[in-house]
Amino acid sequence: MQLTPEIKQQLAEQKKQCIFCKLISGEIPNAKKVFEDDKTIALLDIYPAVKGHTLFMLKEHYPMPAYVSKEELTHKLSLIPGLSQAIKSAMVRTGMNVFIAMGGVAGQQSYHFMLHLLPREPEDKFFNFLLKRNTKTSEEDKKNISDLLQKILPPSSTSGKSIIPSFLTKSTEAATILYEDEKILCLLPDEASAKGQITVYSKTEERFIEKLSQQDSAHLFETAFQASRAIFEAMRAQGTNILLFSGESDDNPSGRLAIHILPRWQNDSLSGLLWEPKRAAYDLDEIASKIKDKTWKIKFELQVKKEINASAEERVPSVLTSLSHSQQEIMQAIAQMRKS
Ligand SMILES: [Zn+2]
Numbered sequence: 001m002q003l004t005p006e007i008k009q010q011l012a013e014q015k016k017q018c019i020f021c022k023l024i025s026g027e028i029p030n031a032k033k034v035f036e037d038d039k040t041i042a043l044l045d046i047y048p049a050v051k052g053h054t055l056f057m058l059k060e061h062y063p064m065p066a067y068v069s070k071e072e073l074t075h076k077l078s079l080i081p082g083l084s085q086a087i088k089s090a091m092v093r094t095g096m097n098v099f100i101a102m103g104g105v106a107g108q109q110s111y112h113f114m115l116h117l118l119p120r121e122p123e124d125k126f127f128n129f130l131l132k133r134n135t136k137t138s139e140e141d142k143k144n145i146s147d148l149l150q151k152i153l154p155p156s157s158t159s160g161k162s163i164i165p166s167f168l169t170k171s172t173e174a175a176t177i178l179y180e181d182e183k184i185l186c187l188l189p190d191e192a193s194a195k196g197q198i199t200v201y202s203k204t205e206e207r208f209i210e211k212l213s214q215q216d217s218a219h220l221f222e223t224a225f226q227a228s229r230a231i232f233e234a235m236r237a238q239g240t241n242i243l244l245f246s247g248e249s250d251d252n253p254s255g256r257l258a259i260h261i262l263p264r265w266q267n268d269s270l271s272g273l274l275w276e277p278k279r280a281a282y283d284l285d286e287i288a289s290k291i292k293d294k295t296w297k298i299k300f301e302l303q304v305k306k307e308i309n310a311s312a313e314e315r316v317p318s319v320l321t322s323l324s325h326s327q328q329e330i331m332q333a334i335a336q337m338r339k340s
Helices: 005-017 019-025 070-078 080-091 139-152 166-173 214-234 284-310 313-320 327-339
Strands: 033-036 040-044 054-058 095-102 114-120 175-180 184-189 198-202 239-247 258-264
Touching (some): 019 040, 033 080, 033 284, 054 070, 054 080, 070 080, 070 214, 080 095, 080 214, 080 284, 139 175, 139 214, 166 184, 166 198, 184 214, 198 214, 214 239
Antiparallel strands (some): 033 040, 040 054, 054 114, 095 114, 095 239, 198 258
16 A cells, blocks of 8 residues: 555554554553564563463554555564464463454454464363354355455466365365465355355465464465455455464364454454453563563574575574574574474
């Protein structure tokens, strides 16, 4: 989107009132920071839906991804696997949700656009994301969504040949394939929790978001954003929720990695997705410090990747000496990275 002088003026007005901009600048103290780099920041939610609930956003104030440059958006989305890994390991959890609300009706509460990361485990008593399959999409709506997606997304690289990994064959049986490329599969399930609901799967990873490469994570979420755009236009939705499941929880017993894009309307049947804000019943500083102990690797990986790209592998040790963490942990981080 072209940021016209009028839009810039509007953003400046929003920024003056924005609590998150004030937390980021330090004007409001005590942000429960768990990660930051030059462009992004992750904070613990002081009204968590589950323990370790983290808010991840760009430092610059934007109300919607459509306002953000491709470069900034890709950068942010590429950090999700690392952040997810760090939160999960700090909280010792089996699963992760990424929840995104676009529009007030979908639960967007701030003009500062953000992602919610919710670490999950079986029997954690969080049932908001239990999706029913009781709604069908009309053939006309299906066609409209499909036509729009074909226009918005780049031409598929599979040249018309469908290549579905075996772990996804069952999911395609009761669904319409809207789009696929080498990395992702975009379906409209025959029965879903809302008409027009789209599901995006990774073809390269069956279960865990943190196992995706940075590039594949960005691609998966960017496709979900485009699917959300198609739903807004084709279904005339008033909002959308984007909800990622990864790893095991009561509402995702298979542990399957999937992103659902849910169209939202006033007084629809999906209001149960949202949670009542309640103050954390645990020490936020303690949890923030636990997660922070794990997130340093994210920046480290980015730094090393840049170094490797810039020149030969011999330069890696020079990066190591600039870090104060234990040699063993650093070597583990490199070993992990080389595998991916
Ligand atoms: Zn803001």
